[in-house]
Each structure stands twice: as C-alpha cells, then as structure tokens.
Amino acid sequence: MAASSAALSLPKVFRPVLGLGRSGNPAKVWAAAASCRREKSTFVPPPAKYGGRHTVTLIPGDGIGPELLNHVRELFRFSCVPVDFEVVNVNSSVATEDDIHNAITAIRRNGVALKGNIETNHNMPPSHKSRNNLLRTSLDLFANMMHCQSLPGVQTRHKNIDIIIIRENTEGEYSSLEHESVSGVVESLKIITRYNSLRIADYAFRLAREKGRRRVTAVHKANIMKLADGLFLQCCKEVASGYPDIQFDSMIVDNTTMQLVSKPHQFDVMVMPNLYGNVVSNVCAGLVGGPGLVPGANYGTNYAVFETATRNTGKSIADKNIANPTAMLLASCLMLDHLRLHDYANMIRGAVLTTMNETRLHTADIGGQGTTSEVVQSVMKNIQSGGPLTTEQI
Amino acid sequence: DFTKSWIIILQTVTLIPGDGIGPEISTAVMKIFEAAKAPIQWEERNVTAIKGPGGKWMIPTEAKDSMDKSKIGLKGPLKTPIAAGHPSMNLLLRKTFDLYANVRPCVSIEGYKTPYTDVDLVTIRENTEGEYSGIEHVIVDGVVQSIKLITEEASQRIAEYAFEYARNNQRASVTAVHKANIMRMSDGLFLRKCREVAENFKDIKFTEMYLDTVCLNMVQDPTQFDVLVMPNLYGDILSDLCAGLIGGLGVTPSGNIGANGVAIFESVHGTAPDIAGKDLANPTALLLSAVMMLRHMGLHGQAKKIETACFDTIRDKKVLTKDLGGNSKCSEFTGEICRRVQDME
Numbered sequence: 001m002a003a004s005s006a007a008l009s010l011p012k013v014f015r016p017v018l019g020l021g022r023s024g025n026p027a028k029v030w031a032a033a034a035s036c037r038r039e040k041s042t043f044v045p046p047p048a049k050y051g052g053r054h055t056v057t058l059i060p061g062d063g064i065g066p067e068l069l070n071h072v073r074e075l076f077r078f079s080c081v082p083v084d085f086e087v088v089n090v091n092s093s094v095a096t097e098d099d100i101h102n103a104i105t106a107i108r109r110n111g112v113a114l115k116g117n118i119e120t121n122h123n124m125p126p127s128h129k130s131r132n133n134l135l136r137t138s139l140d141l142f143a144n145m146m147h148c149q150s151l152p153g154v155q156t157r158h159k160n161i162d163i164i165i166i167r168e169n170t171e172g173e174y175s176s177l178e179h180e181s182v183s184g185v186v187e188s189l190k191i192i193t194r195y196n197s198l199r200i201a202d203y204a205f206r207l208a209r210e211k212g213r214r215r216v217t218a219v220h221k222a223n224i225m226k227l228a229d230g231l232f233l234q235c236c237k238e239v240a241s242g243y244p245d246i247q248f249d250s251m252i253v254d255n256t257t258m259q260l261v262s263k264p265h266q267f268d269v270m271v272m273p274n275l276y277g278n279v280v281s282n283v284c285a286g287l288v289g290g291p292g293l294v295p296g297a298n299y300g301t302n303y304a305v306f307e308t309a310t311r312n313t314g315k316s317i318a319d320k321n322i323a324n325p326t327a328m329l330l331a332s333c334l335m336l337d338h339l340r341l342h343d344y345a346n347m348i349r350g351a352v353l354t355t356m357n358e359t360r361l362h363t364a365d366i367g368g369q370g371t372t373s374e375v376v377q378s379v380m381k382n383i384q385s386g387g388p389l390t391t392e393q394i
Numbered sequence: 395d396f397t398k399s400w401i402i403i404l405q406t407v408t409l410i411p412g413d414g415i416g417p418e419i420s421t422a423v424m425k426i427f428e429a430a431k432a433p434i435q436w437e438e439r440n441v442t443a444i445k446g447p448g449g450k451w452m453i454p455t456e457a458k459d460s461m462d463k464s465k466i467g468l469k470g471p472l473k474t475p476i477a478a479g480h481p482s483m484n485l486l487l488r489k490t491f492d493l494y495a496n497v498r499p500c501v502s503i504e505g506y507k508t509p510y511t512d513v514d515l516v517t518i519r520e521n522t523e524g525e526y527s528g529i530e531h532v533i534v535d536g537v538v539q540s541i542k543l544i545t546e547e548a549s550q551r552i553a554e555y556a557f558e559y560a561r562n563n564q565r566a567s568v569t570a571v572h573k574a575n576i577m578r579m580s581d582g583l584f585l586r587k588c589r590e591v592a593e594n595f596k597d598i599k600f601t602e603m604y605l606d607t608v609c610l611n612m613v614q615d616p617t618q619f620d621v622l623v624m625p626n627l628y629g630d631i632l633s634d635l636c637a638g639l640i641g642g643l644g645v646t647p648s649g650n651i652g653a654n655g656v657a658i659f660e661s662v663h664g665t666a667p668d669i670a671g672k673d674l675a676n677p678t679a680l681l682l683s684a685v686m687m688l689r690h691m692g693l694h695g696q697a698k699k700i701e702t703a704c705f706d707t708i709r710d711k712k713v714l715t716k717d718l719g720g721n722s723k724c725s726e727f728t729g730e731i732c733r734r735v736q737d738m739e
Contacts, residue, residue, distance in 0.1 A: 120575040120576075122572075122574035122575045122578060122581075122582065122585075124578075125578070126578040126579050126582070128578075130575055130576055133576060157509035157510070158509065173525075173542070173573075173576070173577065174576050176576070176578075178577065178578065178579035178580055179579070180579060184545055184546035184547065184583075185543065185544075185545045185546070186543070186544045186545070186579045186580045186583050187541050187542065187543055187580070188541070188542040188544070188577050188579065188580040189539045189540070189541060189542075190525070190539065190540040190541075190542060191537065191538070191539050192537075192538045192539075192540070193536055193537045193538070194535075194536035194537070195536065221627075221630075224525075224526050224528075225525070225526075225530065225540050226530065227530035227531070227532060227538045227540065228530055228538045228539070228540035229540075231536075231538050253630075253631055254630050254631050254633075254634035254635075255634065257609075257631055257632075257634055257635040257638065258634045258635060258637060258638035258642065258643075259638070260613075260635075260638070261509075261510070261613055261635060261638040261639055262508070262509075262638050262641075262642065275573075275627075276631075278573075278605070278606050279605065279606065279609050279631055281606075282606040282607070282609040282610040283609045283610070283612075283613050283635070285610060286609065286610045286611070286612070286613035286614045287613055290610070290614060291610060310606065310610060311606075312607075
C-alpha cells in the first residue's frame, strides 16, 4: 500500500500549476485539485533517517514556548521516543526575515515541525509581517485542525463538549494585503478563492468521514459579505453533495458564537474561513478549560506543523514554571501520530490524561496549584508505571 | 428638585413598532411607560423602503422628519426582505441617520439563569465601515476580494464616543479590541486613534487586547471586562457572544447613536412571525432598550423604576413568557410589570 500511494503522490512541483482559474472552469480546477491532493490516510511520512529515528524541526518561539518545548524534549528522551529535534531559533525582535526563512527551509527538509508561538510586535510597521503567518503561507499549511474535547478532570461550565474545528489557514482576512490609498483611509483586502475553499471543505468532509462524525457546519457571514463568504459557502455546498452520508448545514458567525456559549453540544464538525476560525477556536478553547489544554495542528499537502491550538505566547507567565504543559504535550502526541509512531503517542497521551483526570495535578490556569515541572514529573511517573513498550508493540 | 416638579416636560419619542411581534411588544412598552407615568409622548411611524427622487432608496419623509425633530427613537424588529431590490431597513436607517455607534450593555439578569453570572459589560461597535463596507469584487473567476475599510475619522469618532460613554456611566476602563498583529495598517490605525483619544480621558483606564484573547477570556471569566470598543465585524461577533452569555437576544437591549444627536434604541431579536399576533411575545428586550433610552435622556429615576419592576418580575418567576421558561401571555407579563411599577409609587 505504501508503494502505490508513493507513486500516486508525486511531488507537487511536477504537476501543472493549478488554481487561480484563468481557465474559468470550476470543474476543471476542482478535478485537478482532487488528483493533486494526497489522501490523508495514505500519506507517507518523511522517511526516517539514521537508524529508524525521525528528525523534526523545533521552533521554540517566545514566551512560554521555549520552556514547554524543553519539557517535551525531556519527556521524549525519558520515553525513548525515536525523534531527534533540529532546533531553529527565530528572533522576533529583528526586522530581517532570515530567521523565519531558515526555519521554513528546515521544515521543508524535515517535513514536520513542533513550534511555540512567535511574538508579533504590532507596533512595528506593516513591512514587518507576522512570522507565524509567513510560515503558514510559505509552507501552504492550508488546514488548521483543532479538536476540542471536555476533559473530565477539568471544571468547566459546559460538560461533554466534542467539537472539531477546521479553519482555512492561508487566505481570507490574513492575506496581509493592505494599503492607504488616501491619507487616513486604509483598505485591507480579504481574499477568498474557489481553489482554497474547495480544498478546505474537502479536507473537512474527509476528516469527518474518517472520524465517523455525522455533521459538518459551515460558519460564514454571507448575508453581509455576499461575494466572498458566498463563494466559500457555495464551495462547501458543492463538496457536501459528494458526501451524502454526512449532514451539512451552515450558520452565521455571530449566531454561532451565541449558540456556542449557550448550547455547544449542537456542534459536531465546523469548517470556516480564517478569521472566523480564529474567533470560534478561541471560544471553544475557552469552553473546554482554556488555552493550556487544547493542541492544534496545521496540515499542508507536504508539511505538518504542530503547536498549541490558541497560539498564545504567554509572555506574562513565561519562565515562572506555572504554564500548563498539557496543550504542548498533546500537540507532540499529534505529531507522533502523524509520524505513525502511534504507540508512543498513545503512551504519552494516556499519561498526560491520567495526570489531568485521575491524579488531578492541575496548574494555576485550571484552578490548581501545581507547577509545570510537577505536572511533567507526574506524566513521566505514569509512563514509567506503564512499563516498557515491548518490541511487539513498537 | 422643587422647581422641576411643577413643570412636566413631555419628550417626544419616535416609535417604530416594526413587523411580526413588533406591534404587540411596542404596545406592551407603551403600557408600562404609562403606568410608570414616564414623561414620554410617543409618535408612531412606520418605515418602509420607498424610492425617492433620483432612484435612491429612502425611508418615508414623515418618519425622517419625526426623528429629526425628536432626536430619539425606539424601534421594534424589522423584517429583512429577500430579493426585494432594496437594502435592509436597518441598513437604510443606519445610513439615513449616520448611526455610527452600536451600544450593547450586557448585564446578567438575576432570575434568568445562564452558566455565566455577574456579567456587566458594554460592547461599543463601530457601525458604518470596517468589514461591512459592502465593497466586493470578483478579480478573476474563482477569486473574490472583500474590502475592509478603516478611516481615521470613523475610528476617532467611535473612540471618543466610547470614552464619553464610560465617563457618563461611571465605567472604569475601556478596552480596544483589535487584530493589529495581522491587519497591521487597518487595525493599527484604529488602535492609534483609540490611544490618541485615551490621552484626553486620563480618568478612564485604557487597555488593548487581541480579539482572540478577548474571546478566550470572555467565555472563561466575563467579569474581567468593562467597556469594549471595536470595529464593525469584531463588534458584531462579540456583541452577539455577550448577548449569549446573559441569555440571548430576547433579553438584550441595544442602542444606536448617530451624528447630530440622533439616537435609536432597538430590540435586536427577529420578528418571530410564528408567534406574531398570538400574545406570546416577550417584550423584555424592547423594554430594556427603552430603559436605556430613558437613561440616555437623563431620566434615571424612571429608568431605574421600570428596570427594577422588570427584573423583579423575572426573578419572581411567577409570571413569565414561554421563552423565559413560564407559560404566561405577553399581556399578563406586561400587566405584572405595570402592577409592580404602580406599587412603587
């Protein structure tokens, strides 16, 4: 199976340039996109080098990123996970983009990355772009996936939430195209393309099918932005018609946020453009317990980057040993799943969830008094008590 | 005040009942105001879209003249027709009176339980430009651009209104909500203007927060927020989010402030055509908007009286409309509030 899918998945560079349809025929563009994409379930991870060990790019970022990623490395070493990290530091305060381009090159080389959030100083001039955004668009990480699940050990107002949020990650309001045509009048462009909308909708439906989910809800504001969000909605409807087993509906974004805080259980899988994704994912993260609990993943056709779902820098709690490592640890488990190291992923995930739900060792953000290192120690203890992974398991 | 008790000045308010349940909830509000002996004279007007000279859509002249004279309006829900050829009535009203600020105070209603308690915040949303400028183009087939417009003037105006509101209503802080890390120029301009205006209001604390951080913190601990000021789209989303925290659009008041001193207060729920005319509607949203209107006019005593009567009725839980969890009629609910208001005399 691996060989045939490897043949199908030719590097993108050999395929004709698709997309911005001068051809004008949506069916042609769609068909081309369909043949170009790799089935997520048959995706072949980058080959392990040097004796079965994977190399993953690690970008510490700012704030709590470095300390949390140190804990991840410590845990991986303790658990003998066959992953080596290539650390690339990105200095967010300098104006040159060399650092982030080095990081992008490293990710192209390794195929997978784990990162902390890189701070963006919004008082710098517009030429100084957001490094995180640059990374996402350069690597074409078009899908941001976030699985919000209530954890039994965490006190929240709403229980038993289980929502998957899929957010278009490269265009929309984050196109960074702004200009001041007349002094005092600024225009910011929001770009929606059929190609990307079809792509993200297809990703959402395929994921829903893979995970056995019943319903996909598209979140939009097409009553006001008739052309832009109208196009997005239309693309979702087109893709939905190809998945008759999955129910499709849509909801306007302001109503969505209102429903999320009162009746969150009505949602299953949600798909949306960039900015609404930002709002909805933060609302959902808040509903299940906060930014320290939810991992996020950014997938592209060739690369995958894992981080915390709400992408916080956490400057105010940096280096105080109070940050919640759960989100970053679960993100590293998502990364291990991506590398097909499922046994290690399940082992670490199980240990983290045991600490959270059974041992109930919580950090300050979820109402406890534990420190970051105490939580990590507890996770390691849980892993140790589980016994070594035998060769049959690995 | 001794001299004032001899002179009762009746203030005229333009009342736009609206569609669906609009007329019945407007009647309810008028009844309650009568019981409270509020010095308000109602001038009912209807708004429909008519084509004026030059082909531009506009509201009827009687409605416009009435509003220009009275400067204060109370409006029920207006239905948005699909494919009627004219823009929505709400948009028309906004353009006619340059209603630049949408103000929504969200206060937890004691007696109407939601998972969130002690919410007490105000969202002030810029209502004329931003992402809702309506400027969209198809660049090539399959690529659409939508333009978000931020101007210095509009940002200055909304920031000034927000700080003045904070000062007049004894609020301690104003938070500007933005996404300047991504939209550096547009939200950057908005933020700069807010900072400039903040310099003239040193008594009010000014903070800035990213939209995603606000959303994240709002659903975890809404008590940390006071007054929030933001551009159009974020305002739309956040004001509805906050309405959801206190119980939905059926209990949320809203006010629109325009240039030239015009202010229109409205209920933001829909027209509910399925229950229209059946005496089942809940007038709370329109009533609380009318209370907001009284405060805007300086009639704080009357406002407090009516608001207390309304909250007491809800807290008592004996006479509640269906959406609040009871099975009383709209007229019964209104009657109960009137009774309480009269008892307070």
